[in-house]
Amino acid sequence: MQIxxxxxxxxxxxxxxxxxxxxDRLHPEIRRWIWEQKWEELRDVxxxxxxxxxxxxxxxxxxxxxxxxxxxxxxxxxxxxxxDRKGSGFSVLYVSPLKALINDQFRRLDQLAERxxxxxxxxxxxxxxxxxxRARRDPRGVVLITPESxxxxxxxxxxxxxxxxxxxxxxxxxxxxxxxxxxxxxHLASLLRRIDALSAQPAxxxxxxxxxxxxxxxxxxxxxxxxxDVRVVESSADSPExxxxxxxxxxxxxxxDADGLEADERQVALDLIADHMFSVLRxxxxxxxxxxxxxVEALADRxxxxxxxxxxxxxxxxxxxxxxxxxxxxxxxxxxxGDLPTxxxxxxxxxxxxxxGSIKSVAQxxxxxxxxxxxxxxxxxxxxxxxxAVLRIYVRERxxxxxxxxxxxxxxxxxxxxxxxxxxxxxxxxxxxIDAAIATVALHQTLSVIAQEGxxxxxxxxxxxxxxxxxxxxxxxxYAQLLRGMASAEHRLVEQAPDGTIMLGEQGxxxxxxxxxxxxxxxDEEWRLVSSGRTLGTIPMSNPVGVGVVIAFAGRRWRIExxxxxxxxxxxxxxxxxxxxxxxxxxxxxxxxxxSAEMRAxxxxxxxxxFLDDAAKEYxxxxxxxxxxxxxxxGSLVPAGKDxxxxxWHGTDVNAVxxxxxxxxxxxxxxxxxxxTVLDTxxxxxxxxxxxxxxxxxxxxxxxxxxxxxxxxxFDEMVPEQLLRSLWGRSRHDVAExxxxxxxxxxxxxxxxxxxxxxxxxRRG
DNA sequence: GACCTGCTGCGGTTTG
Numbered sequence: 001m002q003i004x005x006x007x008x009x010x011x012x013x014x015x016x017x018x019x020x021x022x023x024d025r026l027h028p029e030i031r032r033w034i035w036e037q038k039w040e041e042l043r044d045v046x047x048x049x050x051x052x053x054x055x056x057x058x059x060x061x062x063x064x065x066x067x068x069x070x071x072x073x074x075x076x077x078x079x080x081x082x083x084d085r086k087g088s089g090f091s092v093l094y095v096s097p098l099k100a101l102i103n104d105q106f107r108r109l110d111q112l113a114e115r116x117x118x119x120x121x122x123x124x125x126x127x128x129x130x131x132x133x134r135a136r137r138d139p140r141g142v143v144l145i146t147p148e149s150x151x152x153x154x155x156x157x158x159x160x161x162x163x164x165x166x167x168x169x170x171x172x173x174x175x176x177x178x179x180x181x182x183x184x185x186x187h188l189a190s191l192l193r194r195i196d197a198l199s200a201q202p203a204x205x206x207x208x209x210x211x212x213x214x215x216x217x218x219x220x221x222x223x224x225x226x227x228x229d230v231r232v233v234e235s236s237a238d239s240p241e242x243x244x245x246x247x248x249x250x251x252x253x254x255x256x257d258a259d260g261l262e263a264d265e266r267q268v269a270l271d272l273i274a275d276h277m278f279s280v281l282r283x284x285x286x287x288x289x290x291x292x293x294x295x296v297e298a299l300a301d302r303x304x305x306x307x308x309x310x311x312x313x314x315x316x317x318x319x320x321x322x323x324x325x326x327x328x329x330x331x332x333x334x335x336x337x338g339d340l341p342t343x344x345x346x347x348x349x350x351x352x353x354x355x356x357g358s359i360k361s362v363a364q365x366x367x368x369x370x371x372x373x374x375x376x377x378x379x380x381x382x383x384x385x386x387x388x389a390v391l392r393i394y395v396r397e398r399x400x401x402x403x404x405x406x407x408x409x410x411x412x413x414x415x416x417x418x419x420x421x422x423x424x425x426x427x428x429x430x431x432x433x434i435d436a437a438i439a440t441v442a443l444h445q446t447l448s449v450i451a452q453e454g455x456x457x458x459x460x461x462x463x464x465x466x467x468x469x470x471x472x473x474x475x476x477x478x479y480a481q482l483l484r485g486m487a488s489a490e491h492r493l494v495e496q497a498p499d500g501t502i503m504l505g506e507q508g509x510x511x512x513x514x515x516x517x518x519x520x521x522x523x524d525e526e527w528r529l530v531s532s533g534r535t536l537g538t539i540p541m542s543n544p545v546g547v548g549v550v551i552a553f554a555g556r557r558w559r560i561e562x563x564x565x566x567x568x569x570x571x572x573x574x575x576x577x578x579x580x581x582x583x584x585x586x587x588x589x590x591x592x593x594x595x596s597a598e599m600r601a602x603x604x605x606x607x608x609x610x611f612l613d614d615a616a617k618e619y620x621x622x623x624x625x626x627x628x629x630x631x632x633x634x635g636s637l638v639p640a641g642k643d644x645x646x647x648x649w650h651g652t653d654v655n656a657v658x659x660x661x662x663x664x665x666x667x668x669x670x671x672x673x674x675x676x677t678v679l680d681t682x683x684x685x686x687x688x689x690x691x692x693x694x695x696x697x698x699x700x701x702x703x704x705x706x707x708x709x710x711x712x713x714x715f716d717e718m719v720p721e722q723l724l725r726s727l728w729g730r731s732r733h734d735v736a737e738x739x740x741x742x743x744x745x746x747x748x749x750x751x752x753x754x755x756x757x758x759x760x761x762x763r764r765g
Numbered sequence: 766g767a768c769c770t771g772c773t774g775c776g777g778t779t780t781g
Contacts, residue, residue, distance in 0.1 A: 097770060125772045148771040156773060184770065292767070321769055348768045369767075436766090519771040589767035652766075712766085
């Protein structure tokens with residue numbers, strides 16, 4: 001067996017010593033292990049990662065698709081480096097967003113590490129206690145951990161934490177893209193800073209990421225101080241051939257619940273979609289992404305029913321966050337084993353890196369709203385060389401009638417599907433969006449540091465948490481405001497000793513002592529569904545429950561036999577009918593500016609893509625006709641009954657801020673994917689107000705006064721409202737600029753149109 | 766904002 005150098009792609013790394021390959025430089029025991037694996041060669045990313053880790057002292061960012069062997073790319077050189085390390089304390093901290101991923105990686109890593117006599121320990125809530133205890137007594141080697149378990153380690157046993165984490169050589173962060181947005185990423189960034197503070201020499205960081213739009217953002221996350229020093233190893237592998245189809249279906253116009261269970265007489269679009277999936281997906285392994293938990297249940301139920309009708313074994317199983325771990329693992333194992341044809345119908349739960357074997361095709365219901373998500377899903381199919389990736393997008397449009405809203409005539413679902421495919425081909429991916437959770441994370445981490453240290457001075461807290469990194473957008477004045485709020489009689493989270501030391505207050509003690517403290521996100525209370533002693537999953541408390549109520553869940557139908565109010569348990573048995581429980585949220589995933597703009601380009605264009613089925617072609621041409629008929633090629637305002645649509649062709653961020661600008665002028669708005677709807681207002685009034693906005697763009701801090709639901713993150717209710725409002729405005733300065741330019745573009749259209757139309761509205765503000 | 770994601774230590778019980 002010979003190991004050759006992989007075909008070199010472009011690289012931004014200095015070449016190492018002339019002829020030595022990455023392979024030659026690995027620890028002898030690792031080379032032997034690679035031979036035994038019968039690998040023919042190291043992948044390009046692996047080869048380059050080896051030299052980045054072994055030849056430099058820099059942080060390293062490895063960006064490649066799911067199947068490119070990123071974990072090995074990081075661990076082969078990292079283990080080579082730490083193999084002969086002596087002394088106590090872990091040498092490698094591997095952080096993952098998922099327990100399931102830790103278990104996967106542990107299985108892959110453990111035997112290799114054992115060969116090198118390197119200890120490996122899983123450290124998360126479901127990992128065996130005994131192994132953790134052993135590692136606590138004698139910490140060495142690699143620890144695989146979640147952010148929440150790091151949090152617990154730091155505040156429960158600060159002394160042990162220093163002994164365990166105070167002399168790390170490497171911190172490896174898996175699925176780094178999952179930490180680039182949202183509170184959990186801010187939380188982890190703060191924890192890593194605090195780990196650095198435990199040691200004389202901060203550990204080198206290695207980030208493993210999916211292919212993402214802006215690698216500079218990931219590099220900055222990895223090393224906020226010197227992002228330019230981060231070595232970037234990006235996969236140069238070509239993406240596989242893509243076979244693609246967009247299929248369109250129509251709902252009967254007045255359908256009440258397009259995602260409900262099958263009704264007897266009338267076929268809604270989802271029934272027709274299920275028919276098609278049933279006919280093309282059986283016999284192989286596939287993934288179907290349905291968007292919401294309700295739609296997952298609706299589709300899994302339809303597919304199982306179809307199997308029963310023609311007496312064939314069911315191959316379709318649901319997978320989402322409310323299903324029990326047991327049921328989810330059954331499906332994952334079935335997909336991984338690959339001996340029975342299986343289609344997983346999922347929300348986003350099957351997007352991340354857990355190993356599910358080879359997948360023939362990917363389908364999704366509803367036009368994509370995010371390119372990063374679409375790419376991630378596509379990466380699940382066609383992973384073997386020479387095998388094309390197969391993607392089917394099923395869109396639903398309404399049957400139009402006399403009273404239909406003009407927006408429905410634009411066929412925006414079909415248009416968005418076409419726009420998304422065009423951006424996919426262009427390789428566009430959304431950059432991570434703004435963070436709304438800085439104040440919540442600062443509050444949480446303040447309590448955590450005080451619990452860890454027993455007490456701290458305000459200046460020290462600010463230094464530890466905010467002096468650089470993602471929380472540094474908080475000024476000293478902001479932080480003082482936060483602390484004052486925490487110390488207030490209302491919250492009593494902290495109190496100040498006479499010498500100035502800040503300590504936990506009564507509520508702070510209570511909060512940090514609870515098991516619920518470790519995670520930066522919260523979950524609502526839910527009913528647990530149990531059938532014959534087996535947990536099926538959970539549904540929100542908001543669902544009406546009672547003995548005799550029949551529900552559809554986990555791909556089957558159930559009757560509630562008993563309700564345990566105290567234990568929050570619903571005892572259920574199989575039943576033939578039922579309805580799908582509510583999963584609360586009704587809002588949509590936000591759309592990026594670029595996708596909205598591309599939708600307009602699709603409507604203006606004349607070409608008809610070959611990947612559309614006949615129905616989708618028809619809808620596209622209807623949408624284009626409506627676009628011209630509504631005058632959208634030259635204007636932006638469309639009356640709809642008592643309301644007026646304003647087409648900005650910008651994304652959700654911009655439209656939301658524009659909505660608040662209208663609110664500040666006293667008008668109510670609904671937010672669309674490509675604009676806003678001003679309620680109970682005629683176009684001439686809207687036009688006048690838009691001219692005002694264009695003349696004097698509203699100050700974002702003034703607009704912020706009209707935001708109502710400012711509290712969105714876990715501890716926001718304990719953050720002074722004034723601080724939340726100020727942060728909201730500050731994080732949206734660039735959005736405000738985009739709103740101003742969108743408004744100017746709309747107003748320019750008025751002027752063009754006005755020139756040609758003598759009867760145009762004359763009213764001005 | 767769709768959808769996700771996480772959890773200590775101790776006391777009690779069961780089992781070998």
